[in-house]
Amino acid sequence: MDTTTTSTRQRVWVTTAEACELLGISRETLRQLRLRGVLQPGKHFRRWGCTEGKGPLQWHGENIEASITGWSRRHLKQ
Template sequence: MDSTATPARQRVWMSTPEACAALGMSRETLRKLRLRGVLVPGKHYRRWGCTQGRGPLQWHLENVEATITGWSRRHLRP
């Protein structure tokens, strides 16, 4: 491995497949949390590329983890 490469965990924005792997959740779960308004644009995800708002999403892993942890504690209690 190249010593100058940044480990995926330390990058700020990640692709959807990278975020799913790091978080241990499916693409569909991320989509549902986004559509419910749990994950918001600019803070948790952003579109990238010059595709007029239809580019692939990138995810801010730290913000997503913090929000999901807090949200699940409030909404997924037995």
């Protein structure tokens, strides 16, 4: 069994690089989704490592994927 894959799956909150790889999107796309309010603090991302709100972000990949899918369906209808 691949322990790298297993450990990544067990971790709910991941780094920005890991989230981008998991979701197949760029850092800028992730940033824009956060700034536009598509991704919400606490549900999709959180800051860690600093109590002043300036620490690096961690991301909840499953919640992001579900929200992006729902957002896309609502906003990209033809």
